[in-house]
Amino acid sequence: xxxxxxxxxxxxxxxxxxxxxxxxxxxxxxxxxxxxxxxxxxxxxxxxxxxxxxxxxxxxxxxxxxxxxxxxxxxxxxxxxxxxxxxxxxxxxxxxxxxxxxxxxxxxxxxxxxxxxxxxxxxxxxxxxxxxxxxxxxxxxxxxxxxxxxxxxxxxxxxxxxxxxxxxxxxxxxxxxxxxxxxxxxxxxxxxxxxxxxxxxxxxxxxxxxxxxxxxxxxxxxxxxxxxxxxxxxxxxxxxxxxxxxx
Numbered sequence: 001x002x003x004x005x006x007x008x009x010x011x012x013x014x015x016x017x018x019x020x021x022x023x024x025x026x027x028x029x030x031x032x033x034x035x036x037x038x039x040x041x042x043x044x045x046x047x048x049x050x051x052x053x054x055x056x057x058x059x060x061x062x063x064x065x066x067x068x069x070x071x072x073x074x075x076x077x078x079x080x081x082x083x084x085x086x087x088x089x090x091x092x093x094x095x096x097x098x099x100x101x102x103x104x105x106x107x108x109x110x111x112x113x114x115x116x117x118x119x120x121x122x123x124x125x126x127x128x129x130x131x132x133x134x135x136x137x138x139x140x141x142x143x144x145x146x147x148x149x150x151x152x153x154x155x156x157x158x159x160x161x162x163x164x165x166x167x168x169x170x171x172x173x174x175x176x177x178x179x180x181x182x183x184x185x186x187x188x189x190x191x192x193x194x195x196x197x198x199x200x201x202x203x204x205x206x207x208x209x210x211x212x213x214x215x216x217x218x219x220x221x222x223x224x225x226x227x228x229x230x231x232x233x234x235x236x237x238x239x240x241x242x243x244x245x246x247x
Contacts, residue, residue, distance in 0.1 A: 025050040040099035048087040105147040166215040184226040
């Protein structure tokens with residue numbers, strides 16, 4: 001029996017090893033780009049942290065949201081150069097972005113730069129056993145083009161659902177996006193109870209959008225939430241709407 005389990009363990013080890021997942025190791029800076037008519041050029045640096053060259057393709061797309069769903073589409077408003085490039089190990093590739101559109105905007109325009117790894121033969125491929133999985137990297141950099149007159153305005157309201165969850169609702173009544181970073185629950189005396197971080201595109205609220213953030217299993221002693229956004233920190237009390245622009 002012991003021999004059986006030893007053999008089973010060896011089999012599982014070989015199976016996991018043979019199904020190893022490999023992916024390129026690249027980082028970007030900055031992770032968000034802001035443009036306007038006066039500053040219509042920017043750069044993004046792509047750094048290869050890995051041990052092998054990485055071939056990548058860059059593409060600009062328009063980023064829209066319809067009924068809460070992200071919709072991507074082709075655009076000629078942005079120029080990305082170079083569109084295809086190879087980053088050697090330990091090296092950095094600089095991407096240059098340029099804005100083509102010139103009309104004044106009344107509301108922020110939103111785009112993305114999509115960076116996709118292109119498959120290419122690697123010296124290490126010959127050493128990998130059958131069953132290994134190679135994951136191709138795909139990265140997205142939000143690009144925000146601000147209107148001539150920026151207007152920031154949002155209203156928050158905190159309430160509690162029937163099951164005890166806290167509901168933080170926001171309406172973005174400005175003409176530029178709002179990005180939510182953290183929800184920090186507070187008790188009666190202002191003591192911190194929990195921190196809930198927000199990630200991805202769901203944390204970005206476009207102009208005219210409303211969004212509800214649910215904090216499941218929130219402490220019944222929570223009476224307020226500190227909300228960290230890209231515009232600062234504000235505190236919203238339970239059942240008390242926040243005043244526009246209050247910080």
